[in-house]
Amino acid sequence: MAFHEIRFPDNISRGARGGPERRTQIVELASGDEERNASWANSRRRYDAAYGVRRADDLAAVVAFFEARNGRLYGFRWKDWGDYKSCLPSGIPSATDQPIGTGDGATTAFQLIKAYISGAQTWTRTITKPAAGTVTVALDGIDQASGWSLNTTTGLVTFTAPPPGGTAITAGFEFDVPVRFDTDQLDVTHDIERLGSITSISLVEVRR
Numbered sequence: 001m002a003f004h005e006i007r008f009p010d011n012i013s014r015g016a017r018g019g020p021e022r023r024t025q026i027v028e029l030a031s032g033d034e035e036r037n038a039s040w041a042n043s044r045r046r047y048d049a050a051y052g053v054r055r056a057d058d059l060a061a062v063v064a065f066f067e068a069r070n071g072r073l074y075g076f077r078w079k080d081w082g083d084y085k086s087c088l089p090s091g092i093p094s095a096t097d098q099p100i101g102t103g104d105g106a107t108t109a110f111q112l113i114k115a116y117i118s119g120a121q122t123w124t125r126t127i128t129k130p131a132a133g134t135v136t137v138a139l140d141g142i143d144q145a146s147g148w149s150l151n152t153t154t155g156l157v158t159f160t161a162p163p164p165g166g167t168a169i170t171a172g173f174e175f176d177v178p179v180r181f182d183t184d185q186l187d188v189t190h191d192i193e194r195l196g197s198i199t200s201i202s203l204v205e206v207r208r
Contacts, residue, residue, distance in 0.1 A: 002073060002074045002075065003074060003075040003076070003178065003206070004068075004069060004074045004075065004076050005076075005077065005152075005153060006076050006077060007076070007077040007078070007079060007176060008049065008065060008076060008077065008078050008079070008179075008203075009058075009061050009062075009065065010079055011052070011058070012049055012052035012053060012058050012061065012062065013047075013049060013052055013078060013079050013080075013081065014052060014079075014081050015051050015052030015053075015054065016047050016048060016049045016050075016051050016052045016081075017047065017048050017051050018045065018046050018047030018048055018080075018203070019045060019046075019047075019080075019082065019083075020043035020044070020045050021043060021044055021045070021046055022038065022040055022043050022044075023038070023039040023040045024036055024037070024038055024039065025037045025038075025039055042123075042125070042207070043123075043125075044204065044205045044207060045080065045177055045179070045204075045205040046182070046202070046203065046204050046205070047078065047080070047179065047202075047203040047204075048200055048201060048202055048203070049062065049201035049203060050198050050199060050200050050201045053197070053198060053201070059188065059197070059198060062186070062198070062201060063186060063188070066181060066186055066201075069180070069181060071181055071183070071184035071185075072180055072181050072182065072183065072184050073180075074180065075178050075179060075180040075206040076178075076179065076180070077129055077176035077177070077178065077179075078176055078177045078178075078179040078203060079176055079177075080176075080177050084131075084174055084175060084176070085173075085174050085175075086098045086114055086171065086172045086173045086174075086175075087172065093134060093136070093172035093173055093174060094136070094172045095136035095137055095138035095143045095144075095170060095171060095172045096138050096141055096170045096172065097170065097171065097172040097173075098112070098113060098114055098115060098170060098171055098172065098173075099115075099168065099169070099170050100112055100113055100157065100169050100170060100171050101169045102166065102167065102168060102169065103139070103162065103163030103164050103165055103166060103167030103168075103169060104162070104163075104165050105162055105163075105164055105165040106162050107162055107163075108158055108159045108160075108161070108162045109156050109157070109158045109159075110156070110157045110158075110159075110169055111126060111127075111155060111156055111157075112126075112127040112128075112130055112135070112155040112156075112157060112171055112173060112175070113125060113126055113127060114127055114175075126155070127155045127173070127175045128153075128154055128155040128178060129152070129153070129155065129175055129176040129177065129178050130150065130152055130155050130173045130174070130175045130176075131152075131173065131174040131175055131176060132152045134173050134174040134175075135150050135157070135171060135172070135173040136171065136172045136173070137157060137169070137170070137171050138169075138170045138171070139163055139167050139168070139169060140167055140168050141168070141170070147159060147160050147161065148160065155175075157169075157171065177205055178205065178206040179203045179204060179205050179206055180203065180204060180206050181201075181202070181203060182202040182203055182204040183200075183201075183202055186198060186201065187199060187200070
């Protein structure tokens with residue numbers, strides 16, 4: 001799937017709105033009871049970047065970015081300021097934040113993931129777009145400065161030698177969301193006083 005490894009301007013995404021959505025089918029029975037079924041196993045995020053456009057220069061940057069992506073054709077990176085770390089928003093990512101696997105003496109590649117926990121329920125999110133230079137890895141709680149590499153386009157951590165059996169593998173990181181424009185048209189209002197405005201710039205997460 002066509003994807004550009006470039007991030008949408010941070011100064012504009014910081015003021016955007018949006019978050020996760022799920023698809024649930026609900027059937028109301030004659031008795032008034034409900035039957036609910038999850039159509040999607042995983043959530044999908046949607047955003048509106050128009051709320052981050054504050055100046056004419058911001059609008060020009062969005063138009064240039066839109067044109068360079070050919071509208072909906074190419075995906076790109078997006079920083080979700082409400083959820084872009086392996087830890088809590090107020091924290092600093094640590095190599096022990098997220099368990100990403102257990103060594104078996106043979107496997108060398110492990111996917112970055114983030115667990116969302118509430119009570120007894122856990123949903124695990126696959127992280128495919130880690131931010132370069134932010135990822136740290138630990139084996140049994142000990143930071144590993146070397147002996148591994150990271151593919152920033154897939155989120156795959158690969159060790160030079162397979163971790164021994166039973167070894168707890170953890171990671172800390174910042175990450176982006178792979179998205180695309182959800183429209184092939186930017187509806188810009190040309191206003192002499194405000195030098196232009198736009199009502200909506202819709203983006204949707206790309207699930208690859």
